[in-house]
Amino acid sequence: MAEADAARARLNDDMALAAQGDRAAFARVYARTSNKLYGVVLRVLHDREAAEDVLQEVYLKIWDRAASFEPGRASPITWMATIARNSAIDSRRSRERRHEDADGTDLADRGIASTASAPMPADERIGLVQCLRLLDEHQRQFIRSAFFDGYSYAELAQHASVPLGTMKSWIRRGLDRLRLCLDAD
Incomplete structure (x- = not known):
């Protein structure tokens, strides 16, 4: 449990640094979370290529919104997974609407x-x-x-x-x- 708490603290620290524009800290955030977030996106989309595209968008959102992350409200991975899931759902709905428009x-x-x-x-x-x-x-x-x-x-x-x-x-x-x-x- 202490190891998990330490990992969470490191992720919190790196998120705080990323919020200040620290690219190295953001790279560490990516390295620690990308597999998990890719899984979240893939579970919603069921398409590896689309999941990779959405994952890029997710990390752009995380970078842009890092300053709004509040460690007292949620763990960093929970906050990021929520962004990932919502982005995947939005992407899926958008693709479905395009598909509907194309074939009725x-x-x-x-x-x-x-x-x-x-x-x-x-x-x-x-x-x-x-x-x-x-x-x-x-x-x-x-x-x-x-x-x-x-x-x-x-x-x-x-x-x-x-x-x-x-x-x-x-x-x-x-x-x-x-x-x-x-x-x-």
């Missing part, structure tokens, strides 16, 4: 198709979209936000002002309903 694909169809780890046959994708439409609006939105946009259950619970357990139950019940609907087809 429905948002629900596109979101489902883009998050599948393996290509999903069109009839299965249509079935999933139809089953999603059977859920109430809140369940549908929470499931999309959790699985398509990369939000954590805790973030969704905070946004909805409900306990974490409640959010997990809502999503689990929605997934159960989806499963029943898809099995009926």
Whole structure:
């Protein structure tokens, strides 16, 4: 634990120096955090090349915003991971909007198709979209936000002002309903 505290203190110190324009300190921040932040971005985008591009943008934002980092509010890696996740989500939404503009694909169809780890046959994708439409609006939105946009259950619970357990139950019940609907087809 002492080792983790020391690493956090070094990262805090380097962030403070980077906020003053110290490029060497910022290079150390990058060296200590780039693998973790790349993982955060890749988890949202599922595309290595896009994740590398977004990661560059993330570090530009971190450099520009280093002076606004407050060590008492969050750890440096938590602060940077939030920037990375939000940037990745913004990038994904932007790419999806461009894709929608190009081919007129429905948002629900596109979101489902883009998050599948393996290509999903069109009839299965249509079935999933139809089953999603059977859920109430809140369940549908929470499931999309959790699985398509990369939000954590805790973030969704905070946004909805409900306990974490409640959010997990809502999503689990929605997934159960989806499963029943898809099995009926």
